[in-house]
Amino acid sequence: MKKRENVWKEIILNNIIINKRKYILLLLIFIIGIVLGVFFINNSDDTQKKEINDYITNFITTLKENNSIDKNELLKASLKRNIIMGITLWFIGTTIIGLPLVYFFVLYKGLCIGYTMSSAILTLSTGKGIIFCISSILIHNIIIIPALLLIAVSGTNLCQAIIKNRTKENIKLEIIKHSIISFIGIIFFMLSSLVEVYISTNFLMLIAKYI
Numbered sequence: 001m002k003k004r005e006n007v008w009k010e011i012i013l014n015n016i017i018i019n020k021r022k023y024i025l026l027l028l029i030f031i032i033g034i035v036l037g038v039f040f041i042n043n044s045d046d047t048q049k050k051e052i053n054d055y056i057t058n059f060i061t062t063l064k065e066n067n068s069i070d071k072n073e074l075l076k077a078s079l080k081r082n083i084i085m086g087i088t089l090w091f092i093g094t095t096i097i098g099l100p101l102v103y104f105f106v107l108y109k110g111l112c113i114g115y116t117m118s119s120a121i122l123t124l125s126t127g128k129g130i131i132f133c134i135s136s137i138l139i140h141n142i143i144i145i146p147a148l149l150l151i152a153v154s155g156t157n158l159c160q161a162i163i164k165n166r167t168k169e170n171i172k173l174e175i176i177k178h179s180i181i182s183f184i185g186i187i188f189f190m191l192s193s194l195v196e197v198y199i200s201t202n203f204l205m206l207i208a209k210y211i
Helices: 002-018 020-042 046-066 071-093 098-124 126-163 168-208
Strands: none
Touching (some): 046 098, 046 168, 098 126
16 A cells, blocks of 8 residues: 555656646646635726625525525536536647646636635635634635646647657657546545535634625
């Protein structure tokens, strides 16, 4: 068992070392997306801010009053969303114009997280907003973000292989590698859905009455 764990650790470590520049670049793009999300919400007009405020306030009020969430429906929605995200990233990586699309996808994911976090803090104040973000966003995204970068780096490798016009055999090998890595990434996405529904949601329901 330990030998298998060591093999997986070695494979992951080698992948990071070989592609460290790509990981750093995509991580920077992701961070830029978060910053843009914060920028957009801070520069929204009063009407947009009121709509966001009302949405988050109503959501928390519903949690306080009902103290329940349909976890089966939430799990279905989360799994569907994350599986589609994984398949989309896999498909993007197999196209000749996939490189800029992969960058945009990572940027957009960062933007969504930054926008949501900034909205919560703006609505609930800094302390309560951070608690809300940890419970509703951070926990399951700790799994999603590394998996996202894993598939994105694999996709950029395949895109570059296609652009360089390597032999068909080499491209086939890269597609197989990309497909395997994407499959692993999707498994982690699915795991994050379970964490979101059965850990993040429970934590959110627990702290909702104090927000």
